[in-house]
Amino acid sequence: MITGEIKAKVDRIWEIFWTGGVTNPLSVIEQITYLLFMRELDKLQTIRERKQQLGKSEKMIFTEEQKHLRWKEFKSYDPEKMFQVVSEEVFPFIKKLGGDENTSFAKYMSNAVFLIPTANLLERVVTLLDDIPMDDRDTKGDLYEYLLSKISTSGTNGQFRTPRHIIQMIVSMMKPKPSTDEAIVDPAAGSAGFLISATEYLQESHSEILYDEQLREHYNSSMFYGYDTDSTMLRIGAMNMVLHGIENPNVEYRDSLSESNPDTERYTMILANPPFKGSLDESSVASSLKKVVKTKKTELLFLALFLRILKTGGRCACIVPDGVLFGSSNAHKQIRKEIIDNHRLDAVISMPSGVFKPYAGVSTAVLIFTKTNIGGTDKVWFYDMKADGYSLDVKRIELDLKNHEQNNIPDIIQRFSNLEGEKERKRTDQSFFVSVDEIRENGYDISINRYQEAVYEKINYAPPKEIIQSLKQLEKEIQEELEELEEMLG
Template sequence: MSLGSFISSSRKIMRGDAGVDGDAQRIAQLVWLLFLKVYDAKEAEWEFHDEHFRSIIPERLRWRNWAVDHRDGEASTGDELLTFVNEDLFPTLQNLPIDSTTPLSKSVVKSVFEDSNQYMKDGILLRQLINLINEIDFDDFSDRHAFGEIYETLLKQLQSAGSSGEFYTPRAVTDFMIERLNPRLGEQVADFAAGTGGFLTSTLKHLDSQVENIADREAYRQSVFGIEKKPMPYLLGVTNLLLHDVEEPRFFHGNSLDRNVRDYREDEKFQVIAMNPPYGGTEQDSVKANFPASFRSSETADLFVALILYRLRKNGRAGIVLPDGFLFGDENAKTNLKQRLMEDLNLHTIIRLPGSVFAPYTSITTNLLFFENSGASKGVWFYRVDLPEGYKAFSKTKPMLSEHFDDCREWWDNRREIIDGDGNPKAKFFSAAEIAEGNYDLDLCGYPQEVHEVLSPEETIAEYKAKRAELDAKIDEQIARIEALLAVKS
C-alpha cells in the first residue's frame, strides 16, 4: 500500500462521517487506532520472547480480537461496532487498573486513552477505516518502512492543527541539533515539551549506530525522557517511541512547568536537553510561582529556559529553539535569563534560521541556542543560515532539508568570522564583555533588511509615468516589428 493511497483513502473515509470535523479531529481519530495497531504488534513481539507475558488489555479488547476482518462476515460493523467502541473499548481502556508497580509498557495504554476521543458516528465508515489500517502488515519489512513514512507525514500534518507555537519541528532541525549535542549511549536526553517526540526519535537514530550488544540495546531504550502537555501530540509521541523499539517509553502526559524548580533533585537532572518549547502562550500565576521572581514571565518559552537551568546536570549540554523575541527582548525575565546563560552557564553558539523554516504554518523567525553547564561563557559565536541558492523561502513543498545545514556544519568544526558581500557579518564572535555592555541583546548576525526608499506623491507619480512610457515604447517597438514582418509576407 502506497503512502499516498493510505493518506488519501483515510481522509476520504473520515470526510464522509458527520462526527469528524476538520483535520485536527481526523488526525486524532486516526492516531488512536494506529496506536492500538502498533501496540498489538509490539505485544506480539513481547509474547514471542516471554511465554509468561500477559496483556494489560482485556482479551476481547485487543486489536487482533475485534479489529481484524477475516472476510467471513463475522467482523463487527455499523451500530454494533460503534456501541462496542463507545461503551466498552474506550471506558475500559480509560479506567485500566494501574499502580506504582505497573510497567510503563502497560500503563501507557491508560495514559493514551485518558484524553483520546472517538469522533466517528458512522459504524460502517469506522469499519472501513479500521480495515484500511489493517492493510499495513507489520510482519512485512517494506510495509514497516512505508508505515514510518506514513507516520512522519501525519506528524507534519499536525502542524496545521497547532496554535500558539505548537507545531512539528522539521526533522532537519531536530537531527542537526542532536548531531551537534552528540549524545552517547548511557546519557539521558530530555525534552520537557516533547510534542510528537521529534528530538527523542532523532536521538534514537543518532544512538543506533553505537549499539553493539544486548547491554547497549537496553541503554538505547533508556536514553530518552519526554513530557508533553497536549493529549494529541502525546499520543503521537508515545506511538513514535514504540515504533522505535522503546518498549517502556519514559514519555509522560503532563505540564513540565507545574513543579517548583527549586525542588528538583540531582537524580532528576539530565546530561542532555534538547527542545523546541511552545512560544506565544501564557501560563497561570500559580505556574509562574514555581520560578524565582526574576525569571517569572508571561511568555511560556522563557519559563522553559528557566526550567532547563534547574534540570541540566553539571557539565551537561543543551540545545533549544527560541524565537527572535528572546534574543532582543529587554523585559526583566528575558534579560535575567540571558545574563544567567552568560554568567553561570556557557552559552557558546547561536544559529540564526531563516523566517520560513516553519512555513507555511508560522512566520516566526527562530534561532538555535547551544549552551553547557560548565561555567561562565567567554563569548558567543553567531552563525546565520541563509536560504539555499534559488530559494526565495522554504515552504510546504520545499521544506528545509538536512543538506541545508552543510555549510553550518563545516563552519561549526572550523569557526571563523565570515562577512558577506554587502558587509554584514554572517558569522562572528562576540565576547562576554561586549554582550554584557549591550545589555544582553543577542540579536546579532541577523538577516540584512531590504531598504525601500519612500518617495513623495509627486515623485511617485513621475516615476510611474516614466516607467509606463518606457513600457509603452517597448510595446510599440514590438508591434512595429510584427507589422513589418506582415508587410514582407504580403
C-alpha cells in the same frame, strides 16, 4: 517527503472521518494513530517471531489465542466483524499493552476512547491505511508530520509542529551518548518528536545500546522523559515512543513551569521547542523560576526552567523566537546575562522565518548552552541559516538537499562538530565566532545581525559625462519615435 499518492490517501481518510461525524482534527489524528499503532504492533510481532525462529529469546506481543487481534487477521474481516473485534477486543488490548497498568503508557491510554462510530467507516479507513507503505522510517515520519500539519485547533502547543528535519539537525548537533548516565528530557514534548529522533540517532550511531543489557535497560526505562499539559498529545507521544522501541516511555502530564514540577538538576540533555504563548498567569509559575527571570513570557521562563533541571555539565538545545536574542526588556537581558555570565552559551543558529510555515512565519533561532554554574562563555558560535532544504513559502516544497545553497543543514552539523576550524572565519562568512566581551559591550544582544558584516559588491559606473550623453541620446530617440507615431495617426 510523502508522495502525492500517499497524501491523497491521507486526505481521503480525513474526509471519511469528517463525513462520518468525527470532525475534531486532534480526535481524527488520535483515532488514526490507534489504528497505525495496531498495524505496527503486528509488524513488531512478525519481527520478533523471525528472531525467535533464529533461536533468540523474544517477548511476544500477541499469544496464539490472541492472533485474531493482529492487523493482518482482522483487516480481512467483513465490516461488522471487524468493528466488533477492533472496538471490543483490539482497542482494550492496546490500552493495557504489556499487562502492567502502572506504566506511564498504560496510565495515559486509560482514558483513551474509541470514537470511530460505524463499521463501514472503520473498514474503509483500515483498507486505505493498509495500502500505505510504512516500512520506510522516513515515510512513516513524513506521514505523521503530514497528519499533524492538519491540526489547526486552538490551544495546541507548538512542539509537535517542529519540522522533523530541524529536529534531526538539532539532535545530530547534540549527539546523545550511549551511557547509563544520559537522561534526556523535553519539558514540552507534544508528540515526542525530539525524543524519538534521539532514539533513532542512538540506534543508528550506537547500536550497542540495543545489545548491552545494562544500556538497553536504561534506554528502555530511564533515558527519555517527556512532559506536556495535553493528554491527547501524551497518548500520541507514548504510542510514538513504543513504536520506536522504547518499552516503557516516561511521558507524564505536567505543567513544567508550575510549582508542582519538582525537577532540579536531574537531566543531562534538554531537546525542546517550548511554546511561545506570549504570557501566562504569573501566580501559577514556580517561584524558583521567577527568581531567575521576573516575567510572564513563557519562552523566557522555559530558559530559566532548563537551567534549573539540568545537571551541572548538562547541555540544552532549544528553539526560541528571535525576540529572545535581542529583546530590550529587563527580563530579556536578565536571562541572556544569566546564561552567558553564569553558564556557557555555545552557539546561536539563526533560522529563516519560513521554517515554520505554513503554521507561522515567526523568525526563530536555536540556542545551545551548557550549565556550569561558574560561567565559562569565552566566545559564541553564530550561524546564519539561509536555507533548510525546502522552499520558504507556505508550500514548503523539497529542494535539492545536497545543494549547499538550498540546504545549509549538513554544513551546520559539520561545522558545529569541528568548531576549531571556525576560528579564522570572518564576519562576512555564514558562520563565525564572537567574543563574550563584545557581546557584553552590546548589552548581551545575541542576534546575528548585530555582528554579521554584509558584503557589498563594488559597481563601476560610467563617468558622469558619458551617462549624460547616453540620456540625451535616449531622449532624442524617444522624441523621434513620438513624432513617427504622431504622423501615423494623421
